[in-house]
Amino acid sequence: MKKADFVSGLILGVFGLTMLIFVIPAQIETAPEGYISPRLVPNLTMILITGLSALLMLRSLRGIGYTPMDDSSVFFRSEMMALLKISGVFAVSVALFAWSMPLLAGIALIVGTLIALGERRPLVIVVMPTGLLLVVWLVFYRLLGTVIV
């Protein structure tokens, strides 16, 4: 956690400075005469984030408030793999939604996640998307009278 805090403090500090110097001035116009600047609160929050991030880095460097257990990693391989797999399934599903139809996107999401998480039984892989899509159709299309397009 100590190392992770240092790295996250560094990233957040750089992010805050980038927002303050480049993004906020470019993305928020100045206010007309007599108005409070619309940049005020975004700037204040970014100043706060940058300052607190610097403190976080400083604390992690000096090891204040950390125990030896905090030296262990915060990211586990299995969780990162799950993140990658589920991200991939979402990418395919979103692409199908944009370029074909919602039904295919739904099937891809359910089947893809099932397979990604290790389900191999053909019956489950067929029955689960069918059941879920049927329930959604009943609730949204029939009961609530709306559509997903």
Next chain:
Amino acid sequence: MEYLLTGFQHVLTPVTLLWVTVGVTLGYILGALPGLGKATGVAVCIPLTFYLPPVAAIAMLIGIAKGSAAGSAVSAILLNTPGEPSSAPTALDGYPLARQGKAQKALKMGLFASVIGDFLSTLILIALAAPLAQYALLIGPVELCAILLFSLTFIGGLAGRSMLKGLIAAAFGVFFATIGIETETFIPRLTFGLLELDEGISLVPMAIGMLAVAEMVVQGGNARQLDQEAQAFADSSNPDDRRVTWGEWRRCLPVIGRGTLIGAVVGILPGLGASVGSFLSYGATQRASKTPEKFGSGMIEGVAAAESADNAVVPSSFVPLFALGIPGSVIAAILIAALVLHGLTPGPLMFREQPQMVADIYAAMLCASVILLIVGYAGQRLFAQVIRVPIRLIIPGVLFLCCIGAYMETNSIFSIYVMLAFALLGFFSRKLGFSFVTFLIGFVIGPNLELTFRQSLQLLNHDPMRLAGHPIAILFGVLTIVTVALIARSNARLAARQAADSDAVPTQQS
């Protein structure tokens, strides 16, 4: 009182009762599944309520919150894996009871304590919110700005182990709330030319992404371990081991009363959360017991103490929401979206402008407590089976519902992109210890904080000396500084103690 009676007339209709029952059942199942909490359930189901009448919609969401708070005891008792962190103390005695073959007894006591705590806390909400709101109406923008700042600092300081990270998360929440067209000058802020961002980032896809999708990814990574924990458990053949005896009732009723009081007080204070309530109640019960050494080995009082406080937190956390418009918990923050959507803006004015709607919600909350008892008691054995469903079969369904929930709000794929972006943010904030709860509360409070801050600047004419005319604002300003100092000192002491403990272990081993 008259409004409340009319409220019962509105709620005691087949349609509303059906949706409350659906909400409670859904919440109970979600609560029973490790990792799927009430906030996830409510966030995913908000879009489902778009098409329901306002009272039925809010009642259903509150039903989910109540059902989930009670349901989280199921996995705590049967698996030693709390459905939500607030049920962790339930597992301390509930799991040993289950291993002794008394799972049914522990589950029943957990349910009864939950229902009593929840019901009494709802009565406290009804008694406190309206009078507090009358005082809140006397508060001006300068005072409200100071109160909001104090609440956010308090929540940020208490969420998680690091105050710095909590405050960073809160500042990020406020920052994201500034995206969109600024209401005074109509200048777009940080929209990057995207029309979809002109009205700002929507809370629903953001909350679904941060709470539900991110949690599912973490659960996906731990699926094998979770499935292994769902081992079979055996019930005793002795009928007394499957029910709560009168002797146990006599011992547990004072415990439930104390737990309810602790839970209600903790719920009213913004940011403390149900976990603090249940641990405090468990600790108080252990200290008050004649046999404190037996706690942790299967004392039914431990289950009663934890569950009554855990469930009492939910209704009482609506006191600051209803009276001041300040969400004291993540569930209250998410419920704001639902309340606004259905025409009720939380805050002191709602008691004056829509008293009947408020009374309807109160009636629905009381009915939800009774339905919770019926659903929980009737379906206890069934809900106990839910935890045996492998998590790999649950995740695809939840992710699918998350997508539908996010999409339904705007009927645009942009909401899905928002959900996925915040899912990623939620995943990394979980892993790195930045409180996503504080982030969401900061995001919800953000617009009001900015508005009152701007109004304060204009009222004070940019002169800090004029604050002298606002003693309440000064008080909350001082409280904010004191809170930061106290939390920082307390965290430093805790860290020093933990460091000393961890140093002592290798010394003893060597």
